[in-house]
Amino acid sequence: MDNEINKDDMNPQAIYNLNDDFSLIRQFNSGNEKAFKELVNRHKEKVRNLIYLTLGNTDAVDDISQEVFISVYKKLKFFRFESQFSTWLYRITVNKCRDHLRKVKLRNLFFPALTPENENHSKTYLRENYDIKEIVRMYVAKLPEKMRVPLVLRDFEGLSYQEIAEALELDLGTVKSRIFRAREGLRKFLEPFQEELL
Amino acid sequence: MIKIDKEFENLSAYLDDELSPTEKEIFKERLQSSPALRERLNSYSRIKSQLGGVKSLPEDHFFETRLSEEIAKQTTGMRRYFNPGRPALLFASLTVVLMFVVKVAYDPFMELIDEQQTNIKDFYTANLRPLFNPDQLSNEELFNFAMNRVLPLDESGERVLTLSEGESGGDYFEIRQTSDGRSELNLEEFASKLNLGPGERRQMDSILNSYSDKIAKAVLVNDNNTVAINPMLMHYNMALRADLVKFAHLTAEKSKHITRTVVNNLPVIPDINLSQLASNFDPNQYICLAPDTSFLADIDVDLQNINKNAYAYSSGNKNGAKTAYVGSVPSIKKKYQKVYVDSVKNKKFMIFSDSNFIKIQVPQFDATMMNDFSKQMDSISKEIDKAVSKLKFEFRIDTIKVPNAMSFDFNFNAPNVKIPDLPPLPPTVVIPKFDSAFNFNMKIPSFNVDSLSSFYFNMSDSLLNFGVYGNDTLKLQFNKDFQKEMEALRKDMERFRKDMEKWKDDLRKNNVKPPKKKPVEI
Incomplete structure (x- = not known):
């Protein structure tokens, strides 16, 4: 993740592989950390916006999106290639958002003063x-x-x-x-x- | 309503192009014929177009950097495998590893533990020396140990080692303060009650002294605040008690002066076979009480090679080096622990302690014999007191009445002595008068001087008993108050005898025939 991927230096086949989520996942599972960075780059804004719209505010977007990609990093070796990577990623994102909302709901139960006014x-x-x-x-x-x-x-x-x-x-x-x-x-x-x- | 909702639902799906081609064709026809559906479609379409245009969040250019740092933090080194947020996992892993090590290397592991235990034992048992110098253990201390089951642990006698019987029947060693208020039988009092003569007293002293070596070897101390007690001490106590009581029985049979009633009330005690009892304990095995642990240790004590000045305690009754003894009970941190006698662990010493006392429960080996004996021993003092209270009192003077004879008054006072009721006496006997303060008054109107040779007292009470040795020697064996009074009486009697002699000489000179002898009984 420390080195930028320079697409100009790659041949067309390499670019094709890089653009393919499945290919990136296989590369990452083979030990190529750069492939994970490409995956993050490709999906991070969709994930951040999905979190933003799901929560309705920007308060926890950064934290949750980090959690999502850390979770992806840990679980990627278990990815079974049976669905789109984006579908799998959105499932993780939605579950993280639900966890967060559950915590907020619980917190509001005990600390109603901290709940923003409607x-x-x-x-x-x-x-x-x-x-x-x-x-x-x-x-x-x-x-x-x-x-x-x-x-x-x-x-x-x-x-x-x-x-x-x-x-x-x-x-x-x-x-x-x-x-x-x-x-x-x-x-x-x-x-x-x-x-x-x- | 449900049908309308279903139509609008299909309208929503139609907008998203999620209907099958057939459904889509059918819905197009419906749409053509329904202005309401068309209006709703427009409404949904406007909302959808607005939703698609909602502003996205500004791009976060540092997202990857922060993510990289966070991932690196969570996956560095052992964290990859041992999440610090899961201490239970870490603990379980370490436990498994430790169990594996112990299982694989059991012998070296146990050797290591044994070695450490041995080192600790060596430290605490270093320079252990007897608390008592056997040559300086006074007879009073030995007697107290035998009858009152108390051994002093310091010069002041405030800290003592006691032997006692627990409520559940087991025996205990206890290191504690002396303020338990138990009635203690005094050696001098015991000898006095048994009315021992000088020879008998020497015999009893020799019995007491025969145990001094054993007792001295049974309690060891050192500068590391360790106290080591040999459990055989319990047996020595029983054996010495038994020997003393047996001696009392034997002496009573031989002596004319010892009141049989005292001894007859003493319990009959079986002989104590120390060698048989020793099979319960190893004579060299000591219970060691150290500040932070307790254990059993084999210690060989050779009294012959011990420097006389090395003894930690010396009796105040005899001359000798007075070395300060560990002034306080070693504070044992564990409130309760078991020290096992052997590896079988079927016999164990239970140790209880707090800041003020240490109590060691001795395992019972022959419970029946020990219990019976212990009960008999505990009642000995009460039995002696009871026996004394039943004594008869007899006071007799054989004399004759002499006309115009001199009369004498005898007065003595022993306020602390209680006199039992007197039996009925013949009318010829002069009854001495005692008041509640034991003021004794007896008036003898006349005497035949020659009758003094048969003059005797026979007071069967052990405290008041004295005999006449020879014709004119009065041997007094009373307590001090009584002795003083009786000494005064003896002097009066001496004066009386001399006056009688003088009076007899005068009579002879004047050739006056003495009247016929007529005994007078008092």
């Missing part, structure tokens, strides 16, 4: 202080976690229903239902902002 801002306040995309993100954060995560994976990360089902270990019908319910929830939240949505 942001029940008025429509006027939101219009004046946020653009519509930020307002949408804020309302996404208000969705229940089990509906929020499939929606984020679909509309932010662009995963198919099948990939979402694999990542969250749900059946396809449940994914379809939860994404619909998330959209319905958002639609109701955003009814006052129809003009801005246009």
